[in-house]
Each structure stands twice: as C-alpha cells, then as structure tokens.
Amino acid sequence: MITSLAYLGVRSPRSEDWRRFGEGFLGAELAADGPDGSVRLRVDDAAWRIQVHPAEQDSVAYFGWAVDHEEDLDVVLERLAAAGVTAERGSAELAEARSVNQLITFTDPWGFPHEVSWGQHFYPATFRPGRAVSGFVTGTQGLGHVLLMMPDIEAGHRFFHDVLGFKLSDKIIVPGQLNARFYHVNERHHTLALGQCPPGVAVFNHLMLQMKSIDDVGSAHDMLDEYDVPITLSLGRHTNDKTFSFYCATPSLFNIEVGFDGIEVNEEWVPYTYGAAAIWGHKLDPEAKNRPPGIVHPLAN
Incomplete structure (x- = not known):
C-alpha cells in the first residue's frame, strides 16, 4: 500500500518567509506558486514536495502519502472503511492542485488530515538547488x-x-x-x-x-x-x-x-x-x- 511520504502541506501566516528559508537556508528550489499564492518547494525532480499556503494561523493542511499502483487506492479505501474512517476520492481539480494523477482524502482519529496519492508528477533532470548542496535523499x-x-x-x-x-x-x-x-x-x-x-x-x-x-x-x-x-x-x-x-x-x-x-x-x-x-x-x-x-x-x- 503506502510506499512513501510524497508531499507535505501546511498553512501559515508566515508563508512568504519560506521563500528565503526554503531556498537560501535549506537549499530547496522554489517552484511556481500555487493558485492561492502558496510557496512551493522542490527537493528533487517532483513538481514540488512542500507547499505552504497563506493563512491566518499555522495548521497542517495535509500529509501526502504515495502508493505504487492506482489499484492500491481502492485497498486503502477498503481498509479505512473497515476501521470506521470516512475517506473520499479527490476531484480532478484537487489532483491537479497536488500535481498527482489521483488521490483520496481522510482525517485520522487525531484530527490530522491525510491524502494518499498515485501518479505524482515528475520532470526528470530539472531540479536546481537553491544553494550549493549535493542534494536530498528522495x-x-x-x-x-x-x-x-x-x-x-x-x-x-x-x-x-x-x-x-x-x-x-x-x-x-x-x-x-x-x-x-x-x-x-x-x-x-x-x-x-x-x-x-x-x-x-x-x-x-x-x-x-x-x-x-x-x-x-x-x-x-x-x-x-x-x-x-x-x-x-x-x-x-x-x-x-x-x-x-x-x-x-x-x-x-x-x-x-x-x-x-x-x-x-x-x-x-x-x-x-x-x-x-x-x-x-x-x-x-x-x-x-x-x-x-x-x-x-x-x-x-
């Protein structure tokens, strides 16, 4: 089923500070902003890995997990349903916003929002770090x-x-x-x-x-x-x-x-x-x- 952490999204009143923090300090690459003005960071050839949405207070927007096969999304849905957790298939618009082919969404028993996705968008040989680093293990x-x-x-x-x-x-x-x-x-x-x-x-x-x-x-x-x-x-x-x-x-x-x-x-x-x-x-x-x-x-x- 789940095979990796694909991406992370948070909301923050200091989203703009992530441009300098992410690029200059961490060595990530700034990707094009999200539709809501969110700051997107790359650490490899994925379209983006970290997204910080502008908001009035800090909160977790989503933990984005990955599966290897699109059929695995059905397995995750079945397991969540058996455990009494409501999950939904994300719309095409949401999948596009997350730069994946398809996904499901749910909230765990402790209020953490999760997304399980398949088909993350990659652009080979395009990652350029924000500062001189050898790179990230992904x-x-x-x-x-x-x-x-x-x-x-x-x-x-x-x-x-x-x-x-x-x-x-x-x-x-x-x-x-x-x-x-x-x-x-x-x-x-x-x-x-x-x-x-x-x-x-x-x-x-x-x-x-x-x-x-x-x-x-x-x-x-x-x-x-x-x-x-x-x-x-x-x-x-x-x-x-x-x-x-x-x-x-x-x-x-x-x-x-x-x-x-x-x-x-x-x-x-x-x-x-x-x-x-x-x-x-x-x-x-x-x-x-x-x-x-x-x-x-x-x-x-």
Whole structure:
C-alpha cells in the first residue's frame, strides 16, 4: 500500500518567509506558486514536495502519502472503511492542485488530515538547488519522515500499523521522558514516527530532510545565525537510525531535522527497543523550551 511520504502541506501566516528559508537556508528550489499564492518547494525532480499556503494561523493542511499502483487506492479505501474512517476520492481539480494523477482524502482519529496519492508528477533532470548542496535523499524513499504526537500511542500504532500497513522499525522508550514508535514503508529507516504527548492535543512535531553529504548538514548549521533560524536540538546522532543531524524551527511552528547518513532497512529487519534517543548530542536548546513543540491542535472531546 503506502510506499512513501510524497508531499507535505501546511498553512501559515508566515508563508512568504519560506521563500528565503526554503531556498537560501535549506537549499530547496522554489517552484511556481500555487493558485492561492502558496510557496512551493522542490527537493528533487517532483513538481514540488512542500507547499505552504497563506493563512491566518499555522495548521497542517495535509500529509501526502504515495502508493505504487492506482489499484492500491481502492485497498486503502477498503481498509479505512473497515476501521470506521470516512475517506473520499479527490476531484480532478484537487489532483491537479497536488500535481498527482489521483488521490483520496481522510482525517485520522487525531484530527490530522491525510491524502494518499498515485501518479505524482515528475520532470526528470530539472531540479536546481537553491544553494550549493549535493542534494536530498528522495527517490523511492520519498520526501523524508514526519513525527506526529498523540496522547494514546498504542491506539496510534493500531491505526497506522494495523490499518494503513506501516511496519514497525523500532521503539525508543525513556521512562517519564519519551515514548516513541518508528515505522518504515520503504528502505528509509522510518517514514513515520509517533510520539506520546499529554491528553487533549495532537502535535505535528517535525519533518526530516536527509542530505546527500555531511557537509550539507554542516553548511546549514553554519547558516543558522545568518538566516535567523532558531535551533531546537543541537548536532547529534540518533541511536535507532544512526542519523547525524540537528533540528531547527521553521517559520511555521513545526521543526525540520536536517540529517545525513540514516541507515536503511529491508524485509529481514528486526525491530529493536532503545533506552535513549541519541548516542551523543541532540541537546534541547534552552530557548526551544519556550516554543510550542510543533503545530498543536486540540482534540475533539
């Protein structure tokens, strides 16, 4: 079924700030604006991968997942219906707006909006990075990974694993501090992570972009002050996927992890449980404690 994270859309009152942040800091390419004036960013030959719509407040517009075959959309619809989740086929106009051939839409039990698409538009040999970087790891691994936080992580596991088919890569459990699950749908160690958060809210915490060179991570880290980008977690290396990275705030509340050298998994992968999130580094910046953990929305009673 789902084989990658194809695209991401958010709404933000600071959508225009993404032009400088996305192109100059991240090294993405600015694509033509969306019909509503949204800022679209490319990190490979896909028409676009990140879209930031102008709005009065920050919110998640959609997580766009991909399937390999158009028939897989029917399977997703059937599984969602069996789980009591209403899903709809998107119109031709919506598919065109997302630069895909066809898609379905649904909202999960925690209020996150999702789209599952087939036939993402690609334009071979056209990607031009916004600054001097070696590029982003995409291809069959998709855009990267996202971390979603919810009060009942076991219910989250049942939905994303049992219903949508995400495969468990491992867990990180630090009693009283962290309870997280990591899931793969391709060779990327994880395309989705779930984390436990306090009752009453759900959070989109971060998007990870994997660079092709350690120097791409280092050069971005060097530009934090120049681009006035607040750091969230210092340089470090994760225990589970071994990614070398740092985390920073975006103009739209959620964070971006800029990473390199994440391990890959295969069909023989055996899940592990870790007692720490980092081998070294990834220290929370004191100023980050005063910011929201991402885009937060209240849960319905």
